[in-house]
Amino acid sequence: MTARSTKLGKWLVSGPPLAYLVVFFAIPTLIMVLASFRTPGDFGGLAPLVEDGRLDLNLESYARFFTDAVYAQIFLKSVGYALVTTLCCLALAYPLAALVAGSAKRHRDFLLLLVILPFWSNFLIRIYAWMIILGPNAALARTVNGALRWFGHEPVPLLFSSFAVLVCLVYVHLPFMVLPLYANLEKHDRALLDAAQDLGANAWQRFWRITFPLSLPGVYAGAALVFIPALGIFAIPDILGGPGDSLIGNVIKQQFLETRDWPFGSVLSIVLTVAALLLAGLAAWIGRRNLGAEPVRA
Amino acid sequence: MRNRRVALWVAAATGYAFLYVPLVIVIVYSFNDSRLNAEWVGFTLDWYDKLFHNEEMLTAAANSLFIALIASAVATVLGTMAGMAMYRYKTRLLPVLVLTPIAIPEILMGVSLLIFFVMINFTLGIFSVALAHIAFCIGFVAIVVRARLSGMDESLIEAARDCGASSWQTFRYITLPLIMPGVIAGALMAFTLSIDDFVITFFTAGAGTVTLPLQIYSMIKIAVTPEVNAVSTLLMLLTLALIIIASRLTPTLLRSE
Amino acid sequence: MALLEIQNVTRRFGGFTAVDQVNLSIDAGEFFTLLGPSGCGKTTLLRMIAGFDLPDGGSIRLEGADLADLPPERRPVRTVFQSYALFPHMNVEKNIAFPLRMAKTESGEIARKVEAALEDVRLTGFGKRFPHELSGGQKQRVAIGRALVTHPRVLLLDEPLAALDAKLREEMQIELINLQKEVGITFVYVTHDQTEALALSHRIAVMNAGRVEQVDTPSRIYSFPQSRFVADFIGTCNLLDGPVTACADGTVSVDVGGLGAVLVREHGANAGSSGSIALRPEKIRIAAPAAEIASANRFRGHVTDLLYLGDVTVYKVSTTGGAKLEALMANSSAGTTRFFEVGDDVSLSWPADAGHFIGA
Numbered sequence: 001m002t003a004r005s006t007k008l009g010k011w012l013v014s015g016p017p018l019a020y021l022v023v024f025f026a027i028p029t030l031i032m033v034l035a036s037f038r039t040p041g042d043f044g045g046l047a048p049l050v051e052d053g054r055l056d057l058n059l060e061s062y063a064r065f066f067t068d069a070v071y072a073q074i075f076l077k078s079v080g081y082a083l084v085t086t087l088c089c090l091a092l093a094y095p096l097a098a099l100v101a102g103s104a105k106r107h108r109d110f111l112l113l114l115v116i117l118p119f120w121s122n123f124l125i126r127i128y129a130w131m132i133i134l135g136p137n138a139a140l141a142r143t144v145n146g147a148l149r150w151f152g153h154e155p156v157p158l159l160f161s162s163f164a165v166l167v168c169l170v171y172v173h174l175p176f177m178v179l180p181l182y183a184n185l186e187k188h189d190r191a192l193l194d195a196a197q198d199l200g201a202n203a204w205q206r207f208w209r210i211t212f213p214l215s216l217p218g219v220y221a222g223a224a225l226v227f228i229p230a231l232g233i234f235a236i237p238d239i240l241g242g243p244g245d246s247l248i249g250n251v252i253k254q255q256f257l258e259t260r261d262w263p264f265g266s267v268l269s270i271v272l273t274v275a276a277l278l279l280a281g282l283a284a285w286i287g288r289r290n291l292g293a294e295p296v297r298a
Numbered sequence: 299m300r301n302r303r304v305a306l307w308v309a310a311a312t313g314y315a316f317l318y319v320p321l322v323i324v325i326v327y328s329f330n331d332s333r334l335n336a337e338w339v340g341f342t343l344d345w346y347d348k349l350f351h352n353e354e355m356l357t358a359a360a361n362s363l364f365i366a367l368i369a370s371a372v373a374t375v376l377g378t379m380a381g382m383a384m385y386r387y388k389t390r391l392l393p394v395l396v397l398t399p400i401a402i403p404e405i406l407m408g409v410s411l412l413i414f415f416v417m418i419n420f421t422l423g424i425f426s427v428a429l430a431h432i433a434f435c436i437g438f439v440a441i442v443v444r445a446r447l448s449g450m451d452e453s454l455i456e457a458a459r460d461c462g463a464s465s466w467q468t469f470r471y472i473t474l475p476l477i478m479p480g481v482i483a484g485a486l487m488a489f490t491l492s493i494d495d496f497v498i499t500f501f502t503a504g505a506g507t508v509t510l511p512l513q514i515y516s517m518i519k520i521a522v523t524p525e526v527n528a529v530s531t532l533l534m535l536l537t538l539a540l541i542i543i544a545s546r547l548t549p550t551l552l553r554s555e
Numbered sequence: 556m557a558l559l560e561i562q563n564v565t566r567r568f569g570g571f572t573a574v575d576q577v578n579l580s581i582d583a584g585e586f587f588t589l590l591g592p593s594g595c596g597k598t599t600l601l602r603m604i605a606g607f608d609l610p611d612g613g614s615i616r617l618e619g620a621d622l623a624d625l626p627p628e629r630r631p632v633r634t635v636f637q638s639y640a641l642f643p644h645m646n647v648e649k650n651i652a653f654p655l656r657m658a659k660t661e662s663g664e665i666a667r668k669v670e671a672a673l674e675d676v677r678l679t680g681f682g683k684r685f686p687h688e689l690s691g692g693q694k695q696r697v698a699i700g701r702a703l704v705t706h707p708r709v710l711l712l713d714e715p716l717a718a719l720d721a722k723l724r725e726e727m728q729i730e731l732i733n734l735q736k737e738v739g740i741t742f743v744y745v746t747h748d749q750t751e752a753l754a755l756s757h758r759i760a761v762m763n764a765g766r767v768e769q770v771d772t773p774s775r776i777y778s779f780p781q782s783r784f785v786a787d788f789i790g791t792c793n794l795l796d797g798p799v800t801a802c803a804d805g806t807v808s809v810d811v812g813g814l815g816a817v818l819v820r821e822h823g824a825n826a827g828s829s830g831s832i833a834l835r836p837e838k839i840r841i842a843a844p845a846a847e848i849a850s851a852n853r854f855r856g857h858v859t860d861l862l863y864l865g866d867v868t869v870y871k872v873s874t875t876g877g878a879k880l881e882a883l884m885a886n887s888s889a890g891t892t893r894f895f896e897v898g899d900d901v902s903l904s905w906p907a908d909a910g911h912f913i914g915a
Contacts, residue, residue: 009465010383010386010387013379013383013386013387014379014380014384014387014392016375016376016379017376017377017380017383017396017440018380018391018392018395020376020433020436021395021396021399021433021436022395024411024414024429024430024432024433025395025399025407025433026395027414028410028411028414029406029410031410031413031414031417032409032410032414045416046413046417092313093313095306095309095310095313096309096310096313096314098306098310099306099309099310100310102306113545114314114317115314115317116541118317118318118321120494120537120538120541121321121494121533121534121537122493122494122496122510122511122514122533122534123494123496123511124496124511124514124515124518124530125321125324125530125533125534126320126321128324128514128518128526128530129320129321129323129324130320131518131522132320132323132324132327133320133323137337138337139337171317174313174316174317175317228401228403229403229404232402232403232405232406233403233405234405235496235497239515239518239519249403249405252405252409253405253500256409256412256501257501262413265409266409269405269409269410272403272405272406273402273406276401276402276403276406277402280401280402451638451640453636453637453638454640454642454643456605456607456627456634456640457636457640457641457642458642458653459606459607459627459628460605460628460632460633460634460636460702461628461633461653461654461657461701461705462628462629462654462657462658463628463653464628464657467657471653472642475644476644
């Protein structure tokens with residue numbers, strides 16, 4: 001095993017995928033960063049980079065983002081939606097993950113598969129399903145509005161509302177919260193809970209003081225897997241949302257495909273990317289810090 | 299004790315119901331003899347019939363399949379190489395490039411690739427979509443292959459070399475057969491991801507090209523008919539079949555590592 | 556010229572020196588063992604002979620030729636791995652045939668050689684079985700068969716019997732000795748089990764912290780350890796330390812704390828120098844205090860502990876001077892389970908040539 005042959009082997013194997021990703025991922029990202037400093041073209045897109053022999057780069061699009069409060073608001077709204085989604089996912093996912101982790105070994109894989117299967121159905125189908133459920137003529141809306149009318153209240157549209165957007169956000173991201181939580185809970189040492197019980201802790205205390213703290217790495221991982229994609233979502237508000245439900249993803253889509261102000265769209269994308277990367281980095285850092293507290297069975 | 303167990307079951311059952319009821323409704327209404335997805339009227343296969351006569355839909359399906367085949371083939375090869383490189387060698391750049399597309403919101407890749415293709419005057423169409431799909435599928439394949447490799451006995455590689463096998467022979471006779479289930483599972487996953495992709499396709503398809511998800515999207519936005527239910531049901535069946543096959547091949551894929 | 560020459564080989568991992576200037580000469584047809592505790596560098600050395608690691612300094616030569624330029628697949632050296640490393644997706648025949656295929660042997664020839672290898676390791680008829688269908692001992696034999704089928708110059712064995720239970724291990728040890736005699740190939744064997752090393756080897760290299768402490772035949776290593784480490788590592792040993800007070804006629808007197816003057820056969824030790832006497836427990840005669848025994852060394856004490864091991868009993872004795880000695884006595888008299896009890900007064904005696912002097 002000479003040093004030279006290992007080096008050659010390394011480049012032969014990692015070369016092609018590296019090259020592909022540099023061309024189709026790294027470079028486009030850099031181009032987008034560059035685009036954020038350019039001027040919009042007359043008919044949309046980008047103006048020429050070199051104008052009259054000079055490089056046409058400016059900070060106008062950035063200035064617009066930072067001065068016009070609307071965009072900051074939309075960004076914060078996206079953060080808010082993502083946060084609510086994460087918390088709801090956590091609340092729903094925890095019992096599911098706990099149940100699967102606590103089941104007999106032979107059932108676990110099947111139960112886990114059941115959780116993951118819906119994830120593999122088409123994204124749009126899952127959104128469409130909620131269109132049906134929340135539709136004005138569907139059973140749910142009629143029941144709810146019937147009850148509201150009974151109390152003398154105005155009928156409330158379930159569809160094309162923030163409620164619809166949130167419900168669907170939770171629905172779409174739920175499996176991502178279940179998986180890391182399950183992976184963590186499955187490794188918990190049952191003996192710890194027995195010991196706690198032996199020492200006088202009741203059920204709630206055992207959960208709150210032993211299980212939950214030990215599950216935190218899973219919680220953070222799941223939160224990252226939900227929060228970051230939820231931040232950039234656009235299809236759900238686009239289909240299920242009302243006029244006031246535009247999130248940052250929708251604005252980006254609008255800028256690129258309708259308004260065609262690409263530099264500004266790039267600025268928004270970069271802000272979103274930076275936010276996503278910071279959060280991912282934070283999650284990874286917290287994950288590493290918590291490694292020492294792993295409750296793995298001996 | 300028992301009450302808590304029951305409570306846990308109820309909460310979990312609610313969770314499972316929440317996950318499945320919407321999908322079941324879509325499937326059920328695909329057989330509903332009514333234009334409105336409101337209440338059950340009667341059983342019919344009309345919508346499926348209309349589906350198979352819908353030119354746009356069939357073109358979209360053909361496009362999706364074509365793209366998925368190319369994308370999964372290329373992504374599997376590149377992803378397997380990436381998975382092996384990440385496992386065997388201590389590269390630092392490769393894992394970043396391979397895994398970041400999966401970590402960030404999809405819209406970012408879609409948008410940056412749009413700018414990229416337009417800048418290099420690459421016509422937006424089937425191939426631009428395929429190239430985009432390959433970029434994010436590589437990561438999934440790499441993860442599966444790497445997991446499979448780490449479950450493999452290291453000493454087998456050394457034993458093969460000890461027996462006189464060169465690096466290539468070791469890969470061909472020992473490593474590849476042993477990771478093959480993982481490679482196939484990765485290929486199936488890539489295929490499914492490509493067929494189902496919406497966001498990235500949305501930005502890189504251009505005006506004239508439609509894939510199945512894009513077609514579903516425009517149907518949802520413009521004129522909703524239960525044909526959407528029908529195509530959704532069929533798509534779900536296809537995906538289900540592929541995922542079950544993939545999970546058979548990599549039993550550890552779904553278990554916690 | 557020796558078959559395998561290891562010259563000044565050094566291997567470092569960061570700040571840690573795993574193998575430190577090791578020199579060894581291994582002859583053709585030898586069963587040579589590298590013996591030492593975990594972390595002493597024996598496995599690292601073995602891997603360097605195989606080619607999975609390269610020395611930082613020094614050279615390894617096979618029949619005079621430096622192996623450094625040859626990757627593992629081109630060295631005429633084969634390894635039997637601790638985990639057997641049988642290819643799970645190939646049956647026994649294909650596993651054994653693999654090196655022959657890599658050497659591009661013609662297929663009729665492959666079939667013959669595989670059959671012969673199966674016979675050698677006594678697994679005829681097992682050709683179609685898969686590794687997961689075999690027992691530990693059978694897997695072991697397939698691994699050896701696969702390693703021997705191309706008649707390498709040297710066979711490297713990395714603690715191959717570690718995973719087997721005691722009885723099976725004993726059987727396999729005898730098989731290994733016979734196999735090595737039959738095929739006549741040089742074996743380089745790595746183990747931390749000193750009884751195994753003593754049983755199997757023509758010569759043993761005792762290693763400690765990356766260095767070779769002693770290279771010798773098993774009986775010489777056992778009876779004439781050249782360092783305290785070797786004396787202590789091989790079997791149990793009483794180590795009596797002290798300065799040399801007198802020397803005459805090939806006998807030396809060492810003043811051992813807690814005992815007094817102890818006589819030992821030794822040439823070349825000078826009065827005033829220090830050393831240790833390595834005294835094996837079975838060489839000490841333990842008897843009732845009143846027994847008439849004329850012996851160069853005789854001390855009184857009482858039994859503090861005893862360990863009944865079935866065939867022998869180990870007595871831990873505290874002498875009148877306060878020294879702690881271990882003596883071993885066979886329980887060969889039928890019916891008698893113990894000769895002495897804890898608390899009994901005893902006398903310990905041994906001749907001058909029972910111990911071995913190790914200079915400091």
